[in-house]
Amino acid sequence: MTAFVLFGTFFLFMALTVPIGIALGIAGLVTAMYSSNISITFLSQGLVTSTDNFALMAIPFFILAGEIMGKGGISTRLFDLANVFVGRFTGGFAMAAVITSMFFAAISGSGPATVAAVGGIMIPAMVAQGYDKKFATAVIVASGSLGIIIPPSIPMVLFGISANESIGDLFIGGIVPGIFIGILMMIWSYFYSKKMGYKGVDEKFTFKKMFGAVNRAKWSLLVPIIILGGIYGGIFTPTEAAVVAVVYALIVSAFLHKEVKFKDFYGIFKNSALSSVAILIIIGTANAFGTILSMERIPQVIADAFLSVSENSTVILLMIILLLLVIGCFIDTSAAVIIFTPILFPVALQIGMDPVHFGVVMIVTLAIGFITPPLGVNLFVGSGISGVGMPALVKAVIPFFIVLLIGLFLIAVIPELTLLFL
Known part of the structure; x- marks a missing residue:
């Protein structure tokens, strides 16, 4: 009954469009008042202590670095470079838009931030080139999902903390899957463009143009190299890497x-602070929510339910993926990672999955939630930028949804794609 009160209250307030962090907190409070086994004081203490974590400091710094670089002309330079090649x-x-999103994903760590930074430039440029606005918006909205797959990734930081796994290994594990999905999106964009007659620009490739574009974008291209190289080389931790990224972003952009x-710094710091606070509230309330789940032994009940259906690891993995796809439609990615990692991670270990592989599969699955209604944050950001109505945009993004599902399935059944560099 306690579980029913917890989830019932949570989904009720979600249906009333209460912000997810507040909905999680209210659900925990109502459940604590209902159950004599849960102390309200314990929940309030957990709300604070859950955010008292050194690794979590990486999140506001990565957000700040992304905001600075987003205002610093990086998107235009990255697009010019991608356009030279394709x-x-x-x-x-369309392919240049995907590549630009992949580059920016290696800086921002956020899906909506990638859509906002790249879409403002790329959607008008694609429309001017003769592309249908719905398709142009769908390309940006879908490729923005790569923002949490290609490192640095805020949800990967949260998964690493929740599962007590190396954040650096998760970052390395996300590189190949992110690039792989980006290539699949480019392949679909090529065939669709060929069908619709979207031609390329009438300019020949020259090394002079290539070196010029590389030179203009060189400072932007160094960001992922510095972050991942520093982490993997043992020079600094992911949290320290986030601070280095902020300092580097300030130097490059200013x-x-x-x-x-x-005069731009007030807006940059304000947006970063608001985004960070929203995520930290979700982290605190989701942790309290997860604590109640653990006290009621709900993770063990769910794990037993999965294992009772089948002993085949592939079948169980597909069940987990299906569950996460549904969850991604309704629950914010950060909250979903914190709540469901303690529930699903033990199941993954019992079927013999590598922890990093499972973490990447979980993040990729939840990344699809960025383009699936009713939550679909990328859809709302893209619609706001282009003016394309939500029903038309959802229809236009369906082929990319299928591409993402194909990529997810291959990443799930081929662990080497994730573990190649580990």
Whole structure:
């Protein structure tokens, strides 16, 4: 009955469009008042102590670095570089949009931030090139999901903390899957563009243009190298890497690109603070929510239920993926990672999955939630940028949803894609 009160209250307030962090907190409070075994004081203490974690400090710093670089002209430079390589091919602008999103994903660690930063430039450029606005928006919305797959990734930080696994290993494990899915999106964009007659730009490839584009984008391209190289090389921790990313972003945007002015910093810090606070509230309330689940032994009940259905590891993995796909439609990615990692991680270990492989599969699955209604954050961001109505955008993004599902399935059944560099 306690579990019913907990989940019933949570979904009731979600249906009333209460912010998810508040809905989680209210659900925990109501459940504590209902049950004599749960102390309200214990929940309030857990709300604070759950955010008292050194690794969590990486989140506000990665958010801040992404905000700074997003204002620093990085998107234009990355697109120019991608366009040099693929712009002349059929569907070149669409493929360049995917590549630009992949590059920006290696900086922001956020799906909606990737859509906002890349979409504002790429959607008008694609429309001017003759692309249908619905398809142009769908390309950006879908490729923005790569923001939490390609490292650095905020949900990977949360999974690492929740599962007590190496955040650095998770970052390394996300590289190949992220690139792999990006390539699948580019392949679909090419064939769709060929069908619709979207030609490339009438410019020949020259090494002069290539080196010029690389030179203009060189400071942006160094960000993922510094972050991942520093972590993997043992120079600094993921949290320290986030701080280094902020300092580097400030230097590049303010002094090298010279596109961030002193007056811009108020807005940058304000947006970063609001985003960070929202995530930290979710982390605190989701942790309290998860604590109640553990006290009621709900994770063990769910694990036993999965294992009672089948002993085949592939079948169980597919069941987990299906559950996460549904969860991603209704629950914010950060909250889903914190709540369901303690529930599903033991099941994954029991069927013999590598912890890093499971973490990446979980993140990729939840990333699809960015383009699936009713939550679908990327859909709302993309619709706001382009003006395309939500029903039309959902229809346009369906082929990319299928591409993401294909990529997810292959990543799930081929662990080597994740573990190649580990």
